[in-house]
Amino acid sequence: MIFAEKKPVRKQQKVPAYLVYELIDGKPIYYREYKSVLNKSKKIEDIMGSSTLQAIIIGCILRTLYRFLPEDNYWILTNEPGLHLDLRNNLSGDILIYEKKRLAGSDINTHYASAPANIAIEVDTKADLSVLTFQEYLKLKTTKLHNFGVDKVIWILTAPRQVVVALPGADWLLIDWNKDIEIMNRITFNIGSYLKKNGIELEETL
Secondary structure: OOOOOOOOOOOOOOOOHHHHEEOOOOEEEEEEEEHHHHHHOOHHHHHHHHOHHHHHHHHHHHHHHHHOOOOOOOEEEEEOEEEEEEEEEEEEEOOEEEEEOOOOOOOOOOOOHHHHHHHHEEOOOOOOOOOOOOOHHHHHHHHHHHHHHEEEEEEEOOOOOOOEEOOOOOOOOEEEEEOOOEEEEEEEOHHHHHHHHHHOOOOOOO
16 A cells, blocks of 8 residues: 655744734734744834834824814824724724723723724724735724724825725715815814925825
């Protein structure tokens, strides 16, 4: 009797927890380019940061919020604040806006927030999209946030230079970023105008 030679089983490399960007439906979503950290061609700091354009856009929005939102009534959270939806879902964000009555001082601790923000703002994503397309990821994450109780989700997309404004139960809007976009309470931002005013010229896209 001839026995087929068994092929050696390749042991799958375990991904460390610090490379997990989010948890959605119990499945880890890793940081973009996490495999480069595993094969040691990049360091963790190389894949976790924002581009200069993303950082400038976040700064633009924060300046606007700090100027017009009363500190006595609102928290403005940034630096990748986390949201704990349930045991199977932990999401990350760029900017979360909370009324203080939603996130009281007694809720502030060393854990992710477990209360829905009033508004979540995202600038692109740091998520690995080898399994999901960006459109699938955007829809899935936005729906999760809406179901959790977030009132509005705003996505700023730097490649097409557009902004998605998503309200639960309504058609999502896709808006050119050269137009005024309302965050809340008539507070608006205009990415195109801000970049132009500060002498930032981007290469033309197709």
